[in-house]
Amino acid sequence: MLEYILNNGLYYVFVQNSSVFLVVYLFSGIKEKKSYFISSFFSVIMLTILYAHLNVWSLGLIWLTAVILDFIYIKKIHRAILFASLANILYIFANYVAGIPLSWGTGPFISSVEVLVAVGISIYLIIVLLLKKITTIVIKKVQVSERLVWMTAILSTITFISYFIIIIIERFGGEYSAMGKANEFFIIGYGLLSMLVFLALLYSLQKEYTAKEKQKEMTYLKDYTDQLEKNYTEMRRFKHDYQNILLSIEDYIKEKDLIKLEEYFYSKIKTASTAIEKNDFKLSQLGNLKVNELKSVLANKLSISQELGIDTEVEISERIEAIEADSIVLVRALGIILDNAIEAAEQIDNGMIRVAFFRKLNKLVIVVVNSCSKELPKLFELKKEGFSTKGENRGMGLSNLEQMVASTGNMMLDTKIDHGVFTQMLSIDEKK
Structure with missing residues (x-):
């Protein structure tokens, strides 16, 4: 021929x-x-x-x-x-x-x-x-x-x-x-x-x-402000409850009723202390993150996670003043990752979400770990173009998320699935 x-x-x-x-x-x-x-x-x-x-x-x-x-x-x-x-x-x-x-x-x-x-x-x-x-x-x-x-x-x-x-x-x-x-x-x-x-x-x-x-960023900031206002209201309520607790303790002391005082301590005070430790203090390290638009997303999403009964914890051991990345892409990517993590963990008994920020070899690394169903599709299927666990043409698939992150030039997304644990690691190159 x-x-x-x-x-x-x-x-x-x-x-x-x-x-x-x-x-x-x-x-x-x-x-x-x-x-x-x-x-x-x-x-x-x-x-x-x-x-x-x-x-x-x-x-x-x-x-x-x-x-x-x-x-x-x-x-x-x-x-x-x-x-x-x-x-x-x-x-x-x-x-x-x-x-x-x-x-x-x-x-x-x-x-x-x-x-x-x-x-x-x-x-x-x-x-x-x-x-x-x-x-x-x-x-x-x-x-x-x-x-x-x-x-x-x-x-x-x-x-x-x-x-x-x-x-x-x-x-x-x-x-x-x-x-x-x-x-x-x-x-x-x-x-x-x-x-x-x-x-x-x-x-x-x-x-x-x-x-x-930009509008989404403003929405995240508003959500963050609303969350701060909600926390302030809760603090005022806690202050009022704390005064009532002191009055109750004072009554038991005046009556020298140590049995009822002991019962009241373990049934009320100790229980409340454990609940506070389990929720608010697990998010306390958010204070080390000084990038407001990113902090607003984390505070909002992780608070929602806690309200849904998901065991949620964040670790930011060092102060982070700035992040050298496209803030719009970073906020959107982290928001999508957290939304997906919350959706997956909510469907699991005793679901958990862990978020960590740390620096390693001139990189800022953001890790989001969450429990997920063991019936989740294989990673290569999740990475197919257009694939989403929410169904066809719904949600942001892993392939599109990776493309969006890669478009910045200094960010990379690494994903792993292992025995019902879904891990996404967002690495950001920083100038020396």
Whole structure:
């Protein structure tokens, strides 16, 4: 088959088709690299041979094959459609940009098929890599909804179909006719406008995300203030109860009733002392954390944990004045980790949560340990994209949480499950 392609001068079509499937791979992030490239290689050979009979109509077949092949590996039809459409749209756009000198008749050198293919693919890959870099930076910081992916997939497909129809009309009307030149400017202009709109949308998403996270931060601070007010009210109530206790003790002493005094001590005072130690004093080391937005999250979440009857304890043995990390990502990540820990521990008899902050080798380490069901899925399943114990498209899955943390550049999340104990270790690199 390769000999047939070479003998019929279809090598440049083979290279172009290969570049499309390579871009689909780059967009999709397919894990089975070897298997995908073997499958796409044979697909490209068949599509290249069919080009000799179908000519430009084979472009539609390339799109359909890319959708099917991508769906086999990523199992999500809307994403497969989106990536295949984008790969073909950018391929057409780059080809037209490379073909501008030819349509203007600038000389025999630029008319060489090899040169045009090389220039077109170079432009194609540069655009793809830039677009992927930009979207990766933004998407890691923004939780993109599946609805938005569906909408983008539909719009991309409509754009591809429009391009395809234009190319068909152009080929039947004469490749370098006046209509062909008009179509050329339309495709390039529309492509540039679409990219600008897409980048503007990503920027808008990032701004909206930042605003929402700031609002969440303010909510956490308000919750922290409310918790302080609640603690103050409880202290006043304890002061009142303490005065009543002293009066009761005084009465027993006046009456010299040591038996009732002993009974009162063990049934009331000792019990209250144990309860205080079990709850409030286990959170006392929160005072060593001076980062208010993070302290508010911890105080709020751990207080909720105690109210639910979960054995909760925090250890911060040294004073922490500042943390060198994106505060929005850190607050959100820790909030999600604690929410998940509370949800898991609440479902276990005698559930527990332990939180610890410590420094080790120029790193600040935050450890959250909680009891969990022994029927919890395996760690590799929890790390699958889109997986959440709350169900499909609900909650923040471990895969998305790890991506969000990794987007900061100086944070890393390590997760372990061992005999009903779930451990998440958040490491933050600090400057020396």
